[in-house]
Every structure is written in C-alpha cells, then in structure tokens.
Amino acid sequence: MLVEQETAIKSQKWRQKHPSWWCLIIGLVAFFIMFIILMGGLFAFVNTSIGKNYIAAQIKAHTHDHIEIQGLTGFFPSHLNIAEIQFKNDDVGVWLDIKQVQLNWSPLALLKGNLTVQSLIAKEVNFEALPPKKVQEQGNVSKSERRLVNMPLTVDIQHLQIDQLFISDKVAKRNIYIAVDGQVKIRNLSQMMDLDTLKAAFMTKPKFRLFGPDKPADFQFGGKISGSMERKDGGDYSASLVPLHFSVILPQADQNSDKIHIYLGLGDKL
Known part of the structure; x- marks a missing residue:
C-alpha cells in the first residue's frame, strides 16, 4: 500500500513538473482510441x-x-x-x-x-x-x-x-x-x-x-x-x-x- 502511494505521488509530481509532456501523452492516447473506434465503426459499416x-x-x-x-x-x-x-x-x-x-x-x-x-x-x-488505348492530343500514351x-x-x-x-x-x-x-x-x-x-x-x-x-x-x-x-x-x-x-x-x-x-x-x- 505504501509503495502504491509513493508511486502515485511521484507520478503526480512528474505531471506537475512536465505538464506539456503529460498533455501530449493524453492527446496521443485519445487519438489512438478514437482511431480504433473509427476503424471499428468503418469495418462494421462496410x-x-x-x-x-x-x-x-x-x-x-x-x-x-x-x-x-x-x-x-x-x-x-x-x-x-x-x-x-x-x-x-x-x-x-x-x-x-x-x-x-x-x-x-x-x-x-x-x-x-x-x-x-x-x-x-x-x-x-x-x-x-x-x-x-487512350488518345492524347500529342498522340503519345505512357506505358502506365x-x-x-x-x-x-x-x-x-x-x-x-x-x-x-x-x-x-x-x-x-x-x-x-x-x-x-x-x-x-x-x-x-x-x-x-x-x-x-x-x-x-x-x-x-x-x-x-x-x-x-x-x-x-x-x-x-x-x-x-x-x-x-x-x-x-x-x-x-x-x-x-x-x-x-x-x-x-x-x-x-x-x-x-x-x-x-x-x-x-x-x-x-x-
């Protein structure tokens, strides 16, 4: 129990010390969750x-x-x-x-x-x-x-x-x-x-x-x-x-x- 409290305190201090990094991590997690939900919905739709x-x-x-x-x-x-x-x-x-x-x-x-x-x-x-074949104005058609x-x-x-x-x-x-x-x-x-x-x-x-x-x-x-x-x-x-x-x-x-x-x-x- 004591170890868990110490870990939580350290985590809170890190978030306070690096707020920009914390926001970036939260944003990335949210993005991946939304992406998975979107792909799942698209897969279900098709x-x-x-x-x-x-x-x-x-x-x-x-x-x-x-x-x-x-x-x-x-x-x-x-x-x-x-x-x-x-x-x-x-x-x-x-x-x-x-x-x-x-x-x-x-x-x-x-x-x-x-x-x-x-x-x-x-x-x-x-x-x-x-x-x-496709005909262009110059009469040239690429191989592709x-x-x-x-x-x-x-x-x-x-x-x-x-x-x-x-x-x-x-x-x-x-x-x-x-x-x-x-x-x-x-x-x-x-x-x-x-x-x-x-x-x-x-x-x-x-x-x-x-x-x-x-x-x-x-x-x-x-x-x-x-x-x-x-x-x-x-x-x-x-x-x-x-x-x-x-x-x-x-x-x-x-x-x-x-x-x-x-x-x-x-x-x-x-």
Missing part, C-alpha cells in the same frame, strides 16, 4: 448491405462508370461474393464481363507486394474485346496509361475455377471457350494486365517447348483445362478436361516479337 452498396457505388464513380459491381455480399474484405463485374469503355462498351464470383483472399499479404488468393471461383468470364493495374504485384491463386471462359475473336483470332480448374502464379500483375502485352500475346504464334524456361515465367498454371476453338470452316476443335502444367513467357510488345513461348511440364502441379 459489412452491412448499405456499406457494400456504397463501396460498389464509389468504385463506379471513381472509375467514371468503367467498372460496375452488382450483388456484392460476404465478409469484407477477405470473403466476398459478387453477382457480376462489368469492365466498360466508352468506345467498345462492356469488354469484360464476370459473373457469380466467389473470392477468398488475404488482404495483409498486399503489404509485402503479394496478392495471395486462397480461392477464386467464377461461373462465367466473357472477354469480349480489348479496350482501345496502357496498364489496367499499375502495382507490380506477384499473384498466387491457390485454387482457380472458371466454369466458362469465353475469349472473343475480337481479342484472339478465333472464338475460344475454356473451362479451368487449377492453380495460377503470376510474376508481375501489371505486366499481365498491360494492354499491349495482352494484344501481342493473343495475336502471336505459340512456340511450345518441353523444357523449363531459362528465365522467370510471367504466368504459370497447374491443373486441368478443357475447351474448344472455332475453325475457319465454322466447326471447332475441342479437348476434354485433361491435366496440364505450363509456364508462359509473354512477348515484349516493344520488341515486335511474333511468338509467345509456352513451356510444358509434367502432371498438373506447379
């Missing part, structure tokens, strides 16, 4: 239906109606269900349409520059067209302006399932229908989402090799895939669901490469 509708509206507004999200539900931000996501452009309209999405991921991994996704399932993905994602994130999707992936002949040379179930790794998301790189990848000729790449692959897939591609005569080439393991090195758009290098592996595991 996990209500009103909050999710607000998020969708803000995304649409800040992208000038170029990204529209409908039916956002689930536990924000790590476990989400989305009825439909539409990527739009003023010139071509809806160029990418994704339906019935289930996403489970780890937001904290973004702090290390990684996008880690435990599960990404989509009922339908329709890749209708590539959005045109042609990228849909500018952050150099590595991506690890531990389970990717797409029941139907449609790639229009406006993007590739033929209409392509694919079903996917596997794992994906991407070395640099901004490289994968570069419009010039995507266009070059779809329009170049694939060059297959059985040996591993001599440099880090831009894209890796391990799992099962099936699909069909329209022929010139109106028929189609089709393949049933088979195990695949492949790595892709994307063509460099600024080097006028005419081939995309695809390295085939054994089995369906990365």
